[in-house]
Amino acid sequence: MLLPWEYGVRNLARRPMRTALTLVALATVVMLVFVVVGFIRGLEQSLTVSGDEDVVLVYSVNSEENIENSSIAARTPSLLTASLDGAVKRFGITNVSPELYLGTRVKTNDGDGGLGLVRGVTLSAPLVRRRVKLIDGDWPGEGEVMVGRLAAAKLGSSDDAMAIGQSVEFEGRQWQISGRFAAGGAAYESEIWCKLGDFQTATKRQDLSLVAMLLSPQSSAAEVELFCKERTDLELRANRETDYYASLQQHYKPVRLLAWFVVVLVSGAGIFAGLNMMYGAVAGRIREIATLQAVGYRRRAILISLVQEGVLLAAAGSLLSGVIALTMxxxxxxxxTMGAFTIRIDSVAILIGCGVGLLLGVLGALPPALKALRAEVATSLKAV
Incomplete structure (x- = not known):
């Protein structure tokens, strides 16, 4: 026969201070798990949504995977459009975006700023970067920039300092913010965009970093790759944008593995903290446990009741942490390093966080309960 369900619930209410401390400890551990898992999920989501299967990036073969170090000739876009028919053409406009992409020191009005990512683009950029949407303000004109919604976070600045009408300084010039854009969580959201010609003048460069091409359904990236291999004098390489960001996933794999290792460490620390608190809770109830055995309850029933108490506390702590994680x-x-992204508390993070919390409740309650139940009933009844 099992103990009544209400018995375990009432036991938690009999010791409000100990219950509250245990609840806070469990909630803190689960919250740390939410933070780390949310970090991992946010990084993975940002890299996943950044690529477009129909877009091919053409950049320097010497830059390896770092496009910021790429330098290609300014005539590359015209060579590509003249030699290949794979790019989408609408209303006489070829969807090819020449871009100059650099990491540079950006100063804002509220402080020193930080290392920002600036991309010089033309009006064809939104035709190729189809995720980019202007959410406020206007497209940048002469001496103007538009900023991604996470650009302030990348610079360590406030949103007010990156509002429309404010100014930023980079490459020795003042630039006025004319608009803000979003890109559905893609990496572009941490960038600053300006006119390509203005950026080339400010940096005293006439070359490009890359060319992005939107391919038609009848074309394939293999055609662009073949052209780059045949024209060895240009020293170009072509890579589908999804493949490029997949390579970044592999580049950041050690970071993600380290983060998962932190989840394991935090969970292990939480289990030991739970063991410590549950040992203290059970140690003060030795006579109670012995009395339950004396009146006829089996050890299995008492063990289930003690585990029930631990699981109830862990579930309450997980629920509290989940609400805080989702709202805050x-x-x-x-x-x-790649820019900025948002912590993502999705279904996977909720499942892992709550699963760790319930695991803490079970594993934290079992060892002290088993130890108390192994003691002789007569000896335990005399315990003070």
Whole structure:
């Protein structure tokens, strides 16, 4: 026969201070798990949604995977459009975007700023970068820039300092912010965009970093790759945009593995903390446990009741942490080397966080309960 369900619930209410401390400890551990898993999921989501299967990037073969170090001739876009028919053409406009992409020091009005990512583009850029949407303000004109919604987080600045009408300084010039854009969580959201000609003048460069081509359904990236291999004098390489960001996934794989290792460490620490608190809770109830055995309850029933108490506390702590994570952490911007992204508390993060919490409740309650139940009933009844 099992103990009544209400018995375990009432036991938690009999010791409000100990219950509250245990609840806070469990909720803190689960919250740390939510933060780390949300970080991992946000990074993975940002890299996943950044690529477009129909877009091919053409950049320098010497830059390897770092496009910021790429330098190609300014005539490359015209060579590509003249030699290949694979790019989408609408209303007489070829969807090819020449771009100059650099990491440079950006100063804002509220401080020193930080290392920002600036992309010089033309009016054909939104035709190729189809995720980019202007959400406020206007497309940049002469001496103007538009900023991604996470650009402030990348610079370590406030949103007010990156508002429309404010100014930023980079490459020795002042630039006025004319608009803000979003890109559905893609990496572009941490960038600053300006006119290609203005950026080339400011940097005293006439070359490009890359050319992005939107291919038609009848074309394939293999045609562009073959052209780059045949024209060895240009020293170009072509890569589908999804493949490029997949390679970044592999580049950041050690970071993600380290983050998962932190989840394991935090969970292990939480289990030991739970063991410590549950040992203290059970140690003060030795006579109670012995009395239950004396009146006829089996050890299995008492063990289930003690585990029930631990699981109830862990479930309450997981629920509390989940609510806080969804309301306060979800969508929080995080600075990173590749730019910035948002912490993502999705279904996977909720499942892992709550699963760890329930695991803490079970594993934290079992060892002290088993130890108390192994003691002789007569000896335990005399315990003080």
């Amino acid at each position: 952490l979800n969508g929080m911007a995080v600075r990173f």
